[in-house]
Amino acid sequence: MTTVGFIGLGIMGGPMAVNLAEAGFDVVGFDVVPPRNDLLTRAGGRIAGSVAEAVRKADVVVTMVRDSADVETVALGEQGILAHARPGLLYIDMSSISPTTSRDVAAEAELLGVRALDAPVSGGESGAIEGSLSIMVGGDAEDFQAALPVLEVVGATVVHVGPHGAGQTVKAANQLIVAGTIELVAEAIVFLEAYEVDTDAAVRVLAGGLAGNRILDRKAAGMLARTFEPGFRIDLHHKDMGIVTTAARDAGVVIPLGSAVAQLIAALKAQGDGGLDHSALLKLVEQLSGRSTVRPGS
Structure with missing residues (x-):
C-alpha cells in the first residue's frame, strides 16, 4: 500500500485526501487547524502531529496550502518536507503559487534526490469532493507517470503541460x-x-x-x-x-x-x-x- 502524506486539509485538500483514503491509499494527513482532521479520520486516514511526522515514512507527499510563502515554509523549512524526506520521495505540490517558487522548490528537491511536481488544480470544492478536478502538471515526464495513480484519484483531467513551473x-x-x-x-x-x-x-x-x-x-x-x-x-x-x-x-x-x-x-x-x-x-x-x-x- 502506498503511503501518502497529505499536508493541508482545508476546503480543497480535505476532500482530496478523503478520496485517496477511500481509494485504498494509506493517507497520513496534517493541518495546522485541528478540526479539519475529522473528515479524513472518518474516511480511515491517519493524522500526524507535524509535517515531519507526515513525511518520514511517506512514498508520496502532497501539499495543498494557501500561497507561495506557505509552500516555502512547508517544503523548505527546518521542519519541512525536504528536511525529512527519504531519497526518491515523490513530492506533488497542488497549491496555486508562483511558477518561480515551484521552480525553486524543484531545484532544492533535486539536490536531495526528491522528485518534485507542481500540479495545481481547477474545479473548486465540488470538483475536489467529486474527484473531478482538472490538474495541470509541471515537471519531468517520468515523474508525472509515477504520480498518475495518485492524481487520477482526485482528478478527471490530468495533463502534463511542461517542465517545472509549467503547471503553475x-x-x-x-x-x-x-x-x-x-x-x-x-x-x-x-x-x-x-x-x-x-x-x-x-x-x-x-x-x-x-x-x-x-x-x-x-x-x-x-x-x-x-x-x-x-x-x-x-x-x-x-x-x-x-x-x-x-x-x-x-x-x-x-x-x-x-x-x-x-x-x-x-x-x-x-x-x-x-x-x-x-x-x-x-x-x-x-x-x-x-x-x-x-x-x-x-
Whole structure:
C-alpha cells in the first residue's frame, strides 16, 4: 500500500485526501487547524502531529496550502518536507503559487534526490469532493507517470503541460479566464435584471448557446440567489490574480481585461468581502450600478 502524506486539509485538500483514503491509499494527513482532521479520520486516514511526522515514512507527499510563502515554509523549512524526506520521495505540490517558487522548490528537491511536481488544480470544492478536478502538471515526464495513480484519484483531467513551473503557469491562465468569465456573467445578470427579464430562463438559454460556459453552469444559480458561500474565496482569487499579473508583466505580456478584473477583485477584498465566493463579483457590479444588493432570501 502506498503511503501518502497529505499536508493541508482545508476546503480543497480535505476532500482530496478523503478520496485517496477511500481509494485504498494509506493517507497520513496534517493541518495546522485541528478540526479539519475529522473528515479524513472518518474516511480511515491517519493524522500526524507535524509535517515531519507526515513525511518520514511517506512514498508520496502532497501539499495543498494557501500561497507561495506557505509552500516555502512547508517544503523548505527546518521542519519541512525536504528536511525529512527519504531519497526518491515523490513530492506533488497542488497549491496555486508562483511558477518561480515551484521552480525553486524543484531545484532544492533535486539536490536531495526528491522528485518534485507542481500540479495545481481547477474545479473548486465540488470538483475536489467529486474527484473531478482538472490538474495541470509541471515537471519531468517520468515523474508525472509515477504520480498518475495518485492524481487520477482526485482528478478527471490530468495533463502534463511542461517542465517545472509549467503547471503553475497554466493555472495562472486558468484563473485569468475564470475571473474574467465570472465578471462578464455578473455584468450580464445585472443587465438582465435591470430590464426585468426572467433571469432563470435567460441563464438557461444563454448556457445552451455560444455564450455557454462552466460559470453559467455552476455559479449562475447562486449568483441569482445572492448566495456567496465560498467554493473558492475572493481572498484566494485575489492572490491568484497577483500571480498572473506579475507573471504577465515579467513576460512582457499585456492583459488589459485581466488587470481590470484583478482590480475589481482587489476592491471586494478591501471592502471586507474576501471570505465570499468569487462569484460575489456580482455584488460589486450591483454597487457600481447603484442597484440594491438585498434580495429575498439572501
